[in-house]
Amino acid sequence: MDIAALLERFQFDDQARQALIIFAARFGLLIVLVGAAIGVGRLIPWLLRAIITRALPPKQGNIYTAIMGDLGRALATATSLMLISASLNILRSYGGFYRLLAFLVDLAMTLSLAWLLSRISKQVIRLYGINLVKRISDEINDIVLIFETIVDVLIGFFAITIFAQTRNFNFLALLTGLGIVATGVAFAAQEALGQVIGTIVLYLDRPYTPGEYVRINFNIHAEDVYGRIESIGIRSTKIRVAVSNTLLIVPNSIMARKDIENVSRGTKVMVLIYIDFSRLLTDSESALVTQIVEASINNLFGIDPGSTRIHLFQLDEGSGSRARVSFFVMGTSESSLKLRKQLLRLANESISQELKQRNLAFTIQEPTVYVDSPVTL
Structure with a gap:
């Protein structure tokens, strides 16, 4: 085939060349803005640390400086992603390409903001929550840890809901439909569901983890079972019995109801x-x-x-x-x-x-x- 004819076939008209030039210019500007956003994101924690050091007394300033040291990377990432998300508007006229980039960047921004809020809430609870709970009762126990978990779950739920709403996806309606379906499944598979719920309880409460030694009584007329946790599956827990070296497989629904003595955590x-x-x-x-x-x-x-x-x-x-x-x-x-x-x-x-x-x-x-x-x- 003649090369000249081939090149002539792939030549662009003036309108196409103009569109490519505009796209290249906008994309180049976007790259510059992304670099600037990353630089600003890294600068924000340093500025906040400097302001806190000058505005607060030394004792309080040291506390908040230490907190900012732990949150600096998360804050820089969240700030950079927010600025990058705003910068994507220069590509709004390129429909499909813009929507793909916006989806990925907004997803990353939502995750980073949720992670930042989780870290901030944990620091605030550790800094002020212990003093507050101690005024109410001396027996703090694990109340603060439970409250941290609840706050993390709420942050995750609202992050998913807000992201879904910005994508014109009715997340709450989906949850309602799933709830109706789950009710029907619960009646149809009560035993299997009980094992799954037992697994969830074990993963949330964590009375034991793989590798730990536990002592459990499964029969009041027999001796306690002492062994090492081999694994925690979706349906059952595997225990390596210490004396006989045999493998005992127990449904998680039973493990969730038993009194477990965790020897490794002693x-x-x-x-x-x-x-x-x-x-x-x-x-x-x-x-x-x-x-x-x-x-x-x-x-x-x-x-x-x-x-x-x-x-x-x-x-x-x-x-x-x-x-x-x-x-x-x-x-x-x-x-x-x-x-x-x-x-x-x-x-x-x-x-x-x-x-x-x-x-x-x-x-x-x-x-x-x-x-x-x-x-x-």
Whole structure:
């Protein structure tokens, strides 16, 4: 075939060339705007950190600076995606191509905003929620963790609903229809549904995870079953029995109703606090310090009763006294232990205020020492 004829066949008329030039110009401008959006997104956390540092007192400024350090990347991503979403309007005249890009960018923006709100809510709850709940009751337990989960679920639900509405998709109507269908399925498959619900309960409550050792009684006339969790499936849980090394398969609906002793989570953390006084304490002052520390520590929820030990002794230089406080913090998971440590920081503040009111010059060594210790079974 003649090359000249082939090139002539694929030549564009003036209108097509003009359209391609306009598209290339707009697309190039979009790339520039995307780069600018990424730069602005990375700049926003730095600006907020600088404003907070200058506007707030040092103590509060350090707290909010630490929070911004944890949220900086999520905030930068969300800001960049919002600016990119706004920049896509220059391609609005290119229908299908614009709708595809807008869908992908808006989906990413919705996910990033939901993640950012989740992180912010968790930080706010950890910062203010513990103090609020402690005023109501000393037994915080896992209320804060449950509240965090509820907030995350609500954020996810509203994020999905808002995104669906912006796409002209009636998400609430779909949920209503699914609810009617689910009601019919529930009557038709009660046993299978019970196993699925048991699985959901286990995944939400997490009384055990794969790899942990548990002790369960399935028959009041037989010995307890002690073994290692092999896996948690949709229908059943597999337990490797320790004595016989056999595999026990138990429906999740039964596991959700049983009292489970999780042996692997029988852990506690020893806490060591050192308080240095600028002078030697008298006997009455030593007794006062012991009383203040015990009152502040023993009121905390999650402290092993009777484990608090306070030892006062003279420093080697002979220029002052040191109080070594040790006790055990109990917890069933890493999240609950973090809450206990947050409560401990509140107790440190309470101890500091009490000692300052007694005109005792002191310093509390930072950081507090945490030592993992197994529970005697």
